[in-house]
Amino acid sequence: xPDNGTPLSEERIAYLEGLxxxxxxxxxxxxxxxxxxxxRIVKPMVIAGLKQAQNLARLAVEExxxxxxxxxxLKNMVATEFVYNYIKDKRTVGVxxxxxxxxxVELAEPIGVIFSLxxxxxPTSTVLFKCIMAIKTRNAVIFSPHPSAWRCxxxxxxxxxxxxxxxxxxEGVFTCLESHTLQDNAYLxxxxxxxxxxxTGGPGAVKAAYSSGKPALGVGAGNTPVYLEKTADxxxxxxxxxxxxTFDNGTICASEQTVVIDDEIYDRVLHKFxxxxxxxxxxxxxxxxxxxxxxxxxxxxxxxxxxxxxxxIARFAGIKVKPNTxxxxxxxxxxxxxxxxxxxxxxxVLAVYRAHSVDEALKTCxxxxxxxxxxxxxxxFSNNDAIVRQFGNLINAGRIIVxxxxxxxxxxxxxxxxxxxFSFGCGTGGGNSTTDNINVxxxxxxxxxxxxTPAHMWFRVPNQIYFNMNAVENxxxxxxxxxVIISNPSLEQIGHVDVVRRALPPQTQxxxxxxPDAEPDIKIIAQxxxxxxxxxxxxxxxxxxxxxxxxxxxxxxxxESPEADLExxxxxxxxxxxxxxxxxxxxxxHSRLIAISTTSxxxxxxxxxxxxxxxxxxxxxxxxxxxxxxxxxxxxPQFVMSMPKGLTVDTGVDCxxxxxxxxxxxxxxxxxxxxxxxxxxxxxxxxxxAYENPRxxxxxxxxxxxxxxxxxxxxxxxxxxxxALAHAFGARFGVAHGRANALMLPHxxxxxxxxxxxxxxxxxxxxxxxxxxxxxxxDLLGLGGHTVEEKVARLVTATEQLxxxxxxxxxxxxxxxxxxxxxxxxxxxxxxxxxxxxxxSNPRMPLVSELVELYWSAYRGRGMSQPKAATKAEKxxxxxxx
Amino acid sequence: xxxTKTPAYLEVNGDDAAPALQGxxxxxxxxxxxxxxxxxxxxIDPGAVRGLEALAQAASEKAxxxxxxxxxxxxxxxxxxxxxxxxxxxxx
Numbered sequence: 001x002p003d004n005g006t007p008l009s010e011e012r013i014a015y016l017e018g019l020x021x022x023x024x025x026x027x028x029x030x031x032x033x034x035x036x037x038x039x040r041i042v043k044p045m046v047i048a049g050l051k052q053a054q055n056l057a058r059l060a061v062e063e064x065x066x067x068x069x070x071x072x073x074l075k076n077m078v079a080t081e082f083v084y085n086y087i088k089d090k091r092t093v094g095v096x097x098x099x100x101x102x103x104x105v106e107l108a109e110p111i112g113v114i115f116s117l118x119x120x121x122x123p124t125s126t127v128l129f130k131c132i133m134a135i136k137t138r139n140a141v142i143f144s145p146h147p148s149a150w151r152c153x154x155x156x157x158x159x160x161x162x163x164x165x166x167x168x169x170x171e172g173v174f175t176c177l178e179s180h181t182l183q184d185n186a187y188l189x190x191x192x193x194x195x196x197x198x199x200t201g202g203p204g205a206v207k208a209a210y211s212s213g214k215p216a217l218g219v220g221a222g223n224t225p226v227y228l229e230k231t232a233d234x235x236x237x238x239x240x241x242x243x244x245x246t247f248d249n250g251t252i253c254a255s256e257q258t259v260v261i262d263d264e265i266y267d268r269v270l271h272k273f274x275x276x277x278x279x280x281x282x283x284x285x286x287x288x289x290x291x292x293x294x295x296x297x298x299x300x301x302x303x304x305x306x307x308x309x310x311x312x313i314a315r316f317a318g319i320k321v322k323p324n325t326x327x328x329x330x331x332x333x334x335x336x337x338x339x340x341x342x343x344x345x346x347x348x349v350l351a352v353y354r355a356h357s358v359d360e361a362l363k364t365c366x367x368x369x370x371x372x373x374x375x376x377x378x379x380x381f382s383n384n385d386a387i388v389r390q391f392g393n394l395i396n397a398g399r400i401i402v403x404x405x406x407x408x409x410x411x412x413x414x415x416x417x418x419x420x421x422f423s424f425g426c427g428t429g430g431g432n433s434t435t436d437n438i439n440v441x442x443x444x445x446x447x448x449x450x451x452x453t454p455a456h457m458w459f460r461v462p463n464q465i466y467f468n469m470n471a472v473e474n475x476x477x478x479x480x481x482x483x484v485i486i487s488n489p490s491l492e493q494i495g496h497v498d499v500v501r502r503a504l505p506p507q508t509q510x511x512x513x514x515x516p517d518a519e520p521d522i523k524i525i526a527q528x529x530x531x532x533x534x535x536x537x538x539x540x541x542x543x544x545x546x547x548x549x550x551x552x553x554x555x556x557x558x559x560e561s562p563e564a565d566l567e568x569x570x571x572x573x574x575x576x577x578x579x580x581x582x583x584x585x586x587x588x589x590h591s592r593l594i595a596i597s598t599t600s601x602x603x604x605x606x607x608x609x610x611x612x613x614x615x616x617x618x619x620x621x622x623x624x625x626x627x628x629x630x631x632x633x634x635x636x637p638q639f640v641m642s643m644p645k646g647l648t649v650d651t652g653v654d655c656x657x658x659x660x661x662x663x664x665x666x667x668x669x670x671x672x673x674x675x676x677x678x679x680x681x682x683x684x685x686x687x688x689x690a691y692e693n694p695r696x697x698x699x700x701x702x703x704x705x706x707x708x709x710x711x712x713x714x715x716x717x718x719x720x721x722x723x724a725l726a727h728a729f730g731a732r733f734g735v736a737h738g739r740a741n742a743l744m745l746p747h748x749x750x751x752x753x754x755x756x757x758x759x760x761x762x763x764x765x766x767x768x769x770x771x772x773x774x775x776x777x778x779d780l781l782g783l784g785g786h787t788v789e790e791k792v793a794r795l796v797t798a799t800e801q802l803x804x805x806x807x808x809x810x811x812x813x814x815x816x817x818x819x820x821x822x823x824x825x826x827x828x829x830x831x832x833x834x835x836x837x838x839x840x841s842n843p844r845m846p847l848v849s850e851l852v853e854l855y856w857s858a859y860r861g862r863g864m865s866q867p868k869a870a871t872k873a874e875k876x877x878x879x880x881x882x
Numbered sequence: 883x884x885x886t887k888t889p890a891y892l893e894v895n896g897d898d899a900a901p902a903l904q905g906x907x908x909x910x911x912x913x914x915x916x917x918x919x920x921x922x923x924x925x926i927d928p929g930a931v932r933g934l935e936a937l938a939q940a941a942s943e944k945a946x947x948x949x950x951x952x953x954x955x956x957x958x959x960x961x962x963x964x965x966x967x968x969x970x971x972x973x974x
Binding site for chain 1: 925926927928931932935956959960961962963964965
């Protein structure tokens, strides 16, 4: 292809523009065709190609002086019949694949105009193949054949074009460049209307295609290693290799280049090759052959040898061979530039290497693979599956052909079920974008239409929940050989532990483990697990507030699965169903966990959460998994009748916050709503009564139920930004969780009810409805109001009134925290609140600046139905934190 | 194709638009406003695309304004692929 360095003339540019314009129009028209239209055109094209297979093969050999006519005819037939067999039922127009269970539909979009370079080695077969693919996918192609194969290629294009147009393809769908220069190719490669370059050919053409900046399929050189392992069927292997390497005089780039043979079979294999018409070169002959067919300056094969007969090549090199010699075998002692015959040789010369071990053989194959053959093709003959797999793992090749010929095997559809092709993708190793056998799907833009699929939801609760006064008596229904009660000192002191002990069946061996009344740490857990092991417990009863029940959950986990790594299990996650870490399912012990709550707030008796501290590392570990949920929950108000007022308020407000946040969570469902709404109703009605009349049995019972019901809601719908704010604030200033929640609650309701700055992504939400949910709650509470806004405002006011009635501090300032101290803490507060996973189920995604604003609203406190705008000075500080 | 030629209005009937478009092209005078009604065209052939290309070229040279009316979306996509949409005004 001449490159005279001169710019293209105006006439030449007009000619090239005309080709592109014609192809563009054809592609545009073609886009209207249906699958049936396309299939109606493809079939006669295939038949025309089959009919002309021999004629085109003869033209190709006459013009290129490369290869074997009979083999080229066979290639033309594979390029038509085998390709057709693969594509005939494939959908390439409109909807091509559907995945109803995933809500995914794939649709085909044609590329438009493809600029296609075709090689000298497989000229007409490549053209036939590409024409059929292009019509099947409704694309137009401008062909640029190798200059030394132009006549046969243009004839192949003409046959395909006339048949295609006759059966309905648009005029101009294929064109073939007249004699051309590198500048022509470069001009077209950079043309805005060329959608794809499909370059099959030498490294130069492929590199030019990829360098153009256009999407390209560039398929180039190979260097196929063959491992002939000692367990192979030698007769089959030798015939396959000869068949493949002599096919079209070795012009297929997937053909075998160096055969690495195990020492044990080396002589036998060579003898077999010789018996079947191969000439085994002496050391001297191999040296001369290398000097003849490999260019010493470049290290690449001499073009004059490409596709020539073995006898002719022997003649060039001055080697005497028998007249019917098919193949020249040249023993080599290594791989690399110093061993010329170890490179790619597209002619019937095969390097052979004697390997003295599997390790040496594999290393030699890797060396050949890396000497210009990366990503292309490799072959192994072996009946040792382990070695075959090892070969597959070691070799970087898009096609690893096992116990079959390399070239014909790589073409696909004959010796194996690979996709039939005449273009081999060589992956990144070969500078290509794919390792696939190029096929119709590479000639399409595949569009994926993804329908909204609601996430699977769940509603999980403990197996059994017993409630109302003296529900503890139900313990009699749980036979146990060895029960360990875990509780804390104060509950033991007031006799609650004895109440539980008495309720157990008389034959039960009962032990009590008392742990401190505080968030459990790793040492307490370890001691508890030791006790469970010592007593071989088959039942654990957690009697206490959240801390005790959480401790019992973690003890049970470690008792049943000692290998459980708590730090790993506490790894963060976004969606519990897709979490990275899985909780153990293998258990060496089995025990039943019965949780008896002695406060009316956390609801830990029904939740899948547990919190502990790791004092040594100074971190809090939060575990969340439904396997942590107690097996049985007992909600018996007798254990909360003596709860102090402060604890009643703190836990009660926590319960309200759980219910309100679960109610508007992005994971809320009708199942959780029913629980959340009922809990809210119960809290508004009974919390003030329980606070003001602690011995009121009905109020205590209902609040105890409310806490459990709210926990059922948030166990399945999670909480929100209120908890994130309260966690960070409570940890920093040592404020009880319920109290911290109370400080934020009215402000968070107002915040969530307003139009979000950022919406939270959630496939289950149909529009933003937090404000409507709050309005629904206001209706449930009978707060009145006509509009959603009015109802939300009344809910905020009602919440504030409830908190006032409970005498909860209503501003952070009231806690005695100075403004300066709060300002100093703000960067950490905002960061920690944003890091807290609680808000990830909040209906509104909080910006850090909004967290800061909410904190300041809570600082200023009461009467805040809307987050108040910060003062100018505060604003400056808020911005600094952000 | 059959066309009904009015001073500034041409109805394109579909199957054989090329001659009519060529005729319109020949008769286009400087400063003309011409509306081509594609309401009845469901599929467009290569001749029609070439006709539109020629018409667009003539309109550009004669400073005429050509409006395509009632082009269905499938045909519109073809005109888009052929880079013709920007060369005409459109009416729905």
